Amino acid sequence: MTTSTKTSTTDIPLTAPVPMTPLQEFWHYFSSNKGAVAGLVVIAIICFMAVFANFVAPHSPSDQYRDALLLPPAWLEGGNWSFVLGTDDVGRDILSRLIYGSRLSIAVGIVAVTASLVMGILLGLIAGYFKGIIDTAIMRIVDIMLAMPSLLLAIAIVAILGPSIVNAALAISIVSLPHYVRLTRAATMAEMSRDYVTSSRVIGASPLRLMFICILPNCLAPLIVQATLGFSSAILDMAALGFLGLGAQPPTPEWGSMLADALQFVQRAWWVVTFPGLMILITVLAFNLMGDGLRDALDPKLKQ
Amino acid sequence: MFQFIFRRLSLVIPTFIGITLLTFTLIRLIPGDPIEVMAGERGVSAERHAELSAQLGFDQPLYVQYYHYVTGVLQGDLGNSLITREPVMKEFLTLFPATIELAFCAAIFAILIGLPAGIFAAVKRGTVIDHSVMTFSLTGYSMPIFWWALLLMLVFSVNLGWTPVSGRIDVVYWIDDVTGFMLIDSILSGEEGAFASAVSHLILPSIVLGTIPMAVIARMTRSSMLEVLSEDYIRTARAKGIAPWRVIVIHALRNALIPVITVIGLQVGILLSGAILTETVFAWPGIGKWLIESIGRRDYPVVQGGILIVACIIIVVNLLVDITYGIVNPRIRHSR
Numbered sequence: 001m002t003t004s005t006k007t008s009t010t011d012i013p014l015t016a017p018v019p020m021t022p023l024q025e026f027w028h029y030f031s032s033n034k035g036a037v038a039g040l041v042v043i044a045i046i047c048f049m050a051v052f053a054n055f056v057a058p059h060s061p062s063d064q065y066r067d068a069l070l071l072p073p074a075w076l077e078g079g080n081w082s083f084v085l086g087t088d089d090v091g092r093d094i095l096s097r098l099i100y101g102s103r104l105s106i107a108v109g110i111v112a113v114t115a116s117l118v119m120g121i122l123l124g125l126i127a128g129y130f131k132g133i134i135d136t137a138i139m140r141i142v143d144i145m146l147a148m149p150s151l152l153l154a155i156a157i158v159a160i161l162g163p164s165i166v167n168a169a170l171a172i173s174i175v176s177l178p179h180y181v182r183l184t185r186a187a188t189m190a191e192m193s194r195d196y197v198t199s200s201r202v203i204g205a206s207p208l209r210l211m212f213i214c215i216l217p218n219c220l221a222p223l224i225v226q227a228t229l230g231f232s233s234a235i236l237d238m239a240a241l242g243f244l245g246l247g248a249q250p251p252t253p254e255w256g257s258m259l260a261d262a263l264q265f266v267q268r269a270w271w272v273v274t275f276p277g278l279m280i281l282i283t284v285l286a287f288n289l290m291g292d293g294l295r296d297a298l299d300p301k302l303k304q
Numbered sequence: 305m306f307q308f309i310f311r312r313l314s315l316v317i318p319t320f321i322g323i324t325l326l327t328f329t330l331i332r333l334i335p336g337d338p339i340e341v342m343a344g345e346r347g348v349s350a351e352r353h354a355e356l357s358a359q360l361g362f363d364q365p366l367y368v369q370y371y372h373y374v375t376g377v378l379q380g381d382l383g384n385s386l387i388t389r390e391p392v393m394k395e396f397l398t399l400f401p402a403t404i405e406l407a408f409c410a411a412i413f414a415i416l417i418g419l420p421a422g423i424f425a426a427v428k429r430g431t432v433i434d435h436s437v438m439t440f441s442l443t444g445y446s447m448p449i450f451w452w453a454l455l456l457m458l459v460f461s462v463n464l465g466w467t468p469v470s471g472r473i474d475v476v477y478w479i480d481d482v483t484g485f486m487l488i489d490s491i492l493s494g495e496e497g498a499f500a501s502a503v504s505h506l507i508l509p510s511i512v513l514g515t516i517p518m519a520v521i522a523r524m525t526r527s528s529m530l531e532v533l534s535e536d537y538i539r540t541a542r543a544k545g546i547a548p549w550r551v552i553v554i555h556a557l558r559n560a561l562i563p564v565i566t567v568i569g570l571q572v573g574i575l576l577s578g579a580i581l582t583e584t585v586f587a588w589p590g591i592g593k594w595l596i597e598s599i600g601r602r603d604y605p606v607v608q609g610g611i612l613i614v615a616c617i618i619i620v621v622n623l624l625v626d627i628t629y630g631i632v633n634p635r636i637r638h639s640r
Binding site for chain 1: 458
């Protein structure tokens with residue numbers, strides 16, 4: 001055994017090391033950031049919970065156990081292991097509601113981020129590609145949107161459309177639009193001056209082909225980072241709107257509105273207040289950690 | 305210099321027009337007829353409808369309506385509240401000091417903690433101190449502040465009983481409204497213990513509202529300090545044998561502070577929107593709570609006016625930050 005390993009090590013041909021593929025290189029930098037990996041793991045767990053909520057959750061989020069109102073968590077006196085994190089004022093299992101709530105938060109995050117990403121890329125590409133008056137018009141609108149704090153703008157939009165989870169998601173995607181437009185425009189303008197774009201144009205590529213096939217793939221790195229960070233702010237804004245009564249309406253198991261429901265029980269039942277907020281914090285933190293890691297791995301220039 | 309200020313000012317005008325367009329359309333985008341919305345469930349007769357419509361100018365073309373709206377806004381006329389019938393501007397001015405007081409104390413808290421923490425982390429780069437400061441600031445940055453408020457309230461008000469749960473001052477004190485700032489008014493009133501009560505009411509809301517700005521300031525200070533500390537003149541200063549604290553405070557900090565001051569200025573938007581959440585939790589009678597309650601009561605002129613004023617405040621503050629930055633940093637002034 002030992003001899004065979006020895007010969008095999010000496011027999012390795014002395015060639016140049018294989019260069020890492022971009023993906024390997026990305027993973028090399030990303031995985032060296034412990035916080036980012038931790039964030040990724042947490043996000044994976046939350047996504048798993050969201051997808052398989054029916055199987056993971058011990059109870060239905062809307063079942064009311066009338067004989068178990070405001071039950072403390074299981075490890076406390078009076079707790080019950082069938083309600084691990086306790087129950088709320090109408091006897092619903094908090095753990096199950098949190099698990100179903102993750103489904104809602106992740107869904108809203110995906111919808112809001114996708115919507116604003118698609119719109120932002122479109123507007124940013126158009127502004128950066130055509131320049132001139134179109135660019136000025138788009139950027140002025142973006143400036144106006146940036147002049148308003150995102151939560152205030154979202155509140156204004158929800159105030160017009162009426163409080164509901166769909167309107168809240170719409171408001172959040174409108175609010176996060178400016179960042180994507182700005183990033184895409186800046187990246188497009190930088191790419192436009194490159195030789196490969198000029199040569200494609202000389203060959204006769206159409207504006208659409210230039211925009212989407214040539215330029216866009218080279219602008220993706222900052223957009224991926226922004227989309228990850230956009231997830232965290234979407235979840236945070238969603239919870240804030242829910243808390244203010246402008247997002248998901250009860251009895252929907254949404255983290256923010258769960259907190260709003262729990263307000264009157266602060267003094268009697270700390271667990272009703274503590275766990276939904278903790279879930280929001282952990283999820284948002286995970287996305288922020290991963291976003292920071294992605295930024296460092298994808299583009300060191302973006303590092304602040 | 306004047307050219308720079310002028311250029312920056314000229315950018316404000318389209319933004320202002322855009323904001324007024326937004327708030328102008330807001331009330332017209334609400335599903336249903338605005339007059340019926342205002343009349344509520346009682347409804348109005350056809351003649352009264354026509355009369356109101358003429359009175360409020362709804363029978364005129366949109367651009368005329370917009371013109372009247374903007375000229376009104378420029379004269380400080382934001383319409384009247386549907387509920388109290390008071391002018392929106394008057395209501396705003398009575399409530400605004402409470403929000404300023406809260407935002408000011410939150411900013412003080414954020415700067416007092418965030419700045420030293422950032423400096424400390426940069427000086428002790430790579431140590432446990434640095435890592436824990438960065439972890440705390442990222443946590444603070446990710447904090448759902450309405451929950452943070454509840455948590456602090458649970459621990460310090462409910463369990464320990466150190467601070468009051470809500471409001472601006474204890475109900476036993478009756479403070480005359482002189483300046484609108486409770487800290488000043490409570491001293492002016494001369495009542496014993498009033499000032500202490502006002503301070504104790506301010507502690508938790510300020511910490512809550514200051515948490516995110518604190519995290520942002522700490523992160524910005526750290527990265528700005530790290531950049532400056534690697535400059536040649538710092539090495540020269542050290543080589544000259546200047547005391548380490550003097551190098552950090554006098555040589556490094558002064559240069560590192562420029563971007564930090566900008567960031568502090570830009571926190572005003574975060575403070576004002578965070579005030580909506582903080583005031584709601586702590587029943588703080590400021591503009592944030594007023595806005596949210598108005599949305600609940602469908603008091604549209606208040607919502608419209610409140611959003612417009614807050615947006616204008618943020619535009620003005622951003623403008624001042626930009627101009628200050630231009631004065632401090634010539635590179636910005638001359639770039640296009």
